[in-house]
Amino acid sequence: LWLENATLAAEHPGVIKGVVAAAIAFGVLQVAVMTATTAMSVLSAVMGLSPLALIVR
Numbered sequence: 001l002w003l004e005n006a007t008l009a010a011e012h013p014g015v016i017k018g019v020v021a022a023a024i025a026f027g028v029l030q031v032a033v034m035t036a037t038t039a040m041s042v043l044s045a046v047m048g049l050s051p052l053a054l055i056v057r
Contacts, residue, residue, distance in 0.1 A: 009016050047056065 046052075
């Protein structure tokens with residue numbers, strides 16, 4: 001089974017590169033979403049606690 005997978009990878013390097021690129025892109029997207037969510041939570045907390053909230057509203 002392992003030898004068959006190695007042969008498949010050798011015959012189709014573009015597919016392997018595409019799968020690796022998709023996995024990396026998914027990881028980057030996941031980190032970006034987590035960062036944006038955290039930033040919005042922090043911003044919401046800061047706006048709620050400071051006098052700046054009254055000025056902005």
